[in-house]
Amino acid sequence: MPVYNAENYLENSIKSVLDQSYRNWELIIINDGSTDKSKLIVSSFQDSRIRYFEQPNNGVSSARNLGLANMRGDYFCFLDADDAFPVHSLRSRYNLLRRHPLLMFVDGEVKKFDQSMRQIIQTWNPNLKGNPFTDLVRLEGNSFLGLTWMIRRKHEINYRFHENITHSEDLLFLMELTKSGGNYAYTNETILYYRNTPDSAMKNLKGLEAGYRYIENQIKHWLEVNDTDLRIYQTRYKRAMALSYLRKKYFKDAFKVWL
Numbered sequence: 001m002p003v004y005n006a007e008n009y010l011e012n013s014i015k016s017v018l019d020q021s022y023r024n025w026e027l028i029i030i031n032d033g034s035t036d037k038s039k040l041i042v043s044s045f046q047d048s049r050i051r052y053f054e055q056p057n058n059g060v061s062s063a064r065n066l067g068l069a070n071m072r073g074d075y076f077c078f079l080d081a082d083d084a085f086p087v088h089s090l091r092s093r094y095n096l097l098r099r100h101p102l103l104m105f106v107d108g109e110v111k112k113f114d115q116s117m118r119q120i121i122q123t124w125n126p127n128l129k130g131n132p133f134t135d136l137v138r139l140e141g142n143s144f145l146g147l148t149w150m151i152r153r154k155h156e157i158n159y160r161f162h163e164n165i166t167h168s169e170d171l172l173f174l175m176e177l178t179k180s181g182g183n184y185a186y187t188n189e190t191i192l193y194y195r196n197t198p199d200s201a202m203k204n205l206k207g208l209e210a211g212y213r214y215i216e217n218q219i220k221h222w223l224e225v226n227d228t229d230l231r232i233y234q235t236r237y238k239r240a241m242a243l244s245y246l247r248k249k250y251f252k253d254a255f256k257v258w259l
Contacts, residue, residue, distance in 0.1 A: 001014075001028065001029045001030070001067070001078070001080070001081055002064055002080070003029055003030065003032060003034060003081045004031075004032045004034055004038075004081075005034045005035060005036045006038050006082055007034075007037040007038050007041060008082075009081060009082040009195065010082075012084055012117075013079060013081050013082065013083060014027070014041075016084035016085040016193075017085060018045070020087060020088075020089065020090045020091065021087050021091045022091035022094055025049060025073075026051060026072060026073060027049060027050045028067040028070055029042055029051070029052050030053045030055065030064070031052070031055070032055060032060065032062070033055065033056045033057025034057075039054065051070070053066055053070065058163070060166075061162060061163045061165070062163050065160050065163065068159045068161075073153065074152070074153050075094060075150055075151065075152055075153060076150070076151055076153055076159075077147075077148075077149065077150040078147040080147075083192060084117070085191070085193070086189070086191065086193060090150075092108060092187040093106040093150035093187055093191060095187075096185060096186075096187055097150065097152055103152065103185055104152045104177075104182035104184070105149045105150070105178070105182060105183070105184040106149065106150045106184075106185055107126045107143065107184065107185075107191070108126070108148070108188070108189055108191030109123065109124065109125050109188065109189065109190040109191060110125075110145050110146075110191065111123050111190055111193055112194045112196055113193055113195055113196065114195075115195060115196060117193065126142060126186040128143045128184060128186075129184065129185050130183055130184065131178060131181060131183060132174075133175065133178040133179050134229060136171065136174055136178060137219060137225055137230075137232075137233055138236070139237060144174065145194075146170055146194075147174075149174065161173050165214045166204070166207045166210075167210065167211030167212075168208065168214070168215055171211075172211075172214075172218065175215070179222060179224045179225075180224075205245060205248065205250070205253070208241065209241050212237040212241065215233075216234060216237070219233065238258055241254075241257045242254040242255075242258065245257065
């Protein structure tokens with residue numbers, strides 16, 4: 001759990017982990033240079049399963065990397081400090097991984113709420129079984145809404161996010177995990193309550209476009225990505241960005257994204 005100035009939501013997020021029906025977990029919290037009461041809120045929880053780290057503000061990818069470097073479990077997943085887990089989030093995904101040793105990634109239903117967490121705005125359900133790499137590259141949306149997967153850990157892998165982008169780093173992280181194989185499936189249970197906040201990273205369109213372009217420059221060198229898949233990726237991200245710019249009446253940016 002990366003944390004940056006999340007005092008308004010952090011307590012609820014931590015409590016959602018403490019309330020899990022599956023109990024054998026560790027929660028690694030990384031304070032990424034918060035200047036609010038986030039550290040005080042974390043310190044109010046007295047549970048040996050919570051491990052706290054802090055660093056100067058260096059971005060969410062750097063914070064996640066610190067957590068990944070210190071995790072001890074055989075499975076891992078992510079939770080942002082403004083979101084929450086339903087009570088069976090860990091158990092439902094973990095049980096599926098335990099029952100099917102060939103599975104590497106398990107997802108589930110996501111409910112997107114308004115900022116108050118009172119009204120459901122959208123419900124997303126995964127719709128893929130097997131290797132999700134092509135689905136990710138083609139931006140088809142059957143296996144990706146964000147960092148919602150529970151992942152079977154391979155101890156020989158050094159799991160890391162790219163720290164030089166601020167958007168779509170989660171998509172690239174999962175692309176890199178899946179390009180060498182690994183099966184994906186999902187539970188029908190809800191595994192995440194996502195809070196739609198005004199300062200959501202997805203609302204920074206320039207940062208989002210930069211992230212997509214960075215991924216484009218990465219994957220065009222991968223042998224696992226053929227020309228057709230690359231063209232589909234380029235067309236879909238550019239169309240999505242153009243429509244997003246048009247909704248904001250940024251007409252020049254909508255035109256330039258195709259150049």
